[in-house]
Amino acid sequence: MEIRNGVHPEDAKHYTTEKMRKEFLVQGLFQKDEIKLVYSHIDRIITGGIKPVSKKLKLEAGKEIGAEYFLARREMGVINIGGAGTIEVDGEKYDLNSRDGIYVGMGNKEIVFSSADSKKPAKFYLNSAPAHKKYPNKKINIKDAKPQEAGAEENSNKRTIYKYLHPDVLDTCQLLMGMTLLEPQNVWNTMPCHTHDRRMEVYFYFDIEDDNVVWHLTGEPDETRHLVVRNEEAVISPSYSIHSGVGTGNYTFIWGMVGENQTFSDMDHVAMADLK
Numbered sequence: 001m002e003i004r005n006g007v008h009p010e011d012a013k014h015y016t017t018e019k020m021r022k023e024f025l026v027q028g029l030f031q032k033d034e035i036k037l038v039y040s041h042i043d044r045i046i047t048g049g050i051k052p053v054s055k056k057l058k059l060e061a062g063k064e065i066g067a068e069y070f071l072a073r074r075e076m077g078v079i080n081i082g083g084a085g086t087i088e089v090d091g092e093k094y095d096l097n098s099r100d101g102i103y104v105g106m107g108n109k110e111i112v113f114s115s116a117d118s119k120k121p122a123k124f125y126l127n128s129a130p131a132h133k134k135y136p137n138k139k140i141n142i143k144d145a146k147p148q149e150a151g152a153e154e155n156s157n158k159r160t161i162y163k164y165l166h167p168d169v170l171d172t173c174q175l176l177m178g179m180t181l182l183e184p185q186n187v188w189n190t191m192p193c194h195t196h197d198r199r200m201e202v203y204f205y206f207d208i209e210d211d212n213v214v215w216h217l218t219g220e221p222d223e224t225r226h227l228v229v230r231n232e233e234a235v236i237s238p239s240y241s242i243h244s245g246v247g248t249g250n251y252t253f254i255w256g257m258v259g260e261n262q263t264f265s266d267m268d269h270v271a272m273a274d275l276k
């Protein structure tokens, strides 16, 4: 498991491009027959990619967690962005097609991932956070997710935010997760942007075609920085940071959020005039 430390905004101001990428960008999430996990000390969120091709893959705790098994004191959300696949949770099978998600609560011991077709492997994107209580496991189809329309054509930011792990859909200890789909020809997300110092967020960008990139905007509203993000890469967004992206083409992203509350609308909106 890769470890990322927390960061002070005063320090982050002085980061070079290389250092920015080392601390905040998560690359290579989907490796053949591997489980890749990145542990951030910001709210102890784990971000991962799981791509079973020729075999089943079992989620292990690892020394970094120091628990008997991965979900001993954690909960997780998974959204499949690849071909059809299956997650077995203590023997119970959940089939996940592309864009299906699942919540798996604390206390589930054996988690095994597999693909239906090795030529079209599943790609399971994972977020996990510390938990204190067991809530029921639940599969979430995009139709079960709570949709919220946002943006407008004239601002190139028309999109739908699908809330998968959200109090209106199911109970979790702290983890919120969802997927935002931009309408064709629209390339901006969350502009005007916001912060929420009481929650941190991880953004995972995908469906970025060919040579296109997304410029992910980060930093304090008056000290913005950017990361050039390519397909299937994630960004760790510290609590102090804005989180916004603009693509050279269309893209989709999954956001995962943890912290003090689960109030999605609890945001500190940044006035356009205050951005620097």
Ligand SMILES: O=C[C@H](O)[C@@H](O)CC(=O)C(=O)O
Residues within 6 Å of the ligand: 150, 159, 160, 161, 179, 180, 189, 190, 201, 243, 255, 264, 267
């Ligand atoms: O606090 C909320 C998060 O930043 C995201 O949910 C925003 C988002 O998906 C969007 O605007 O499209």
Ligand SMILES: [Zn+2]
Residues within 6 Å of the ligand: 194, 195, 196, 201, 243
């Ligand atoms: Zn946010």
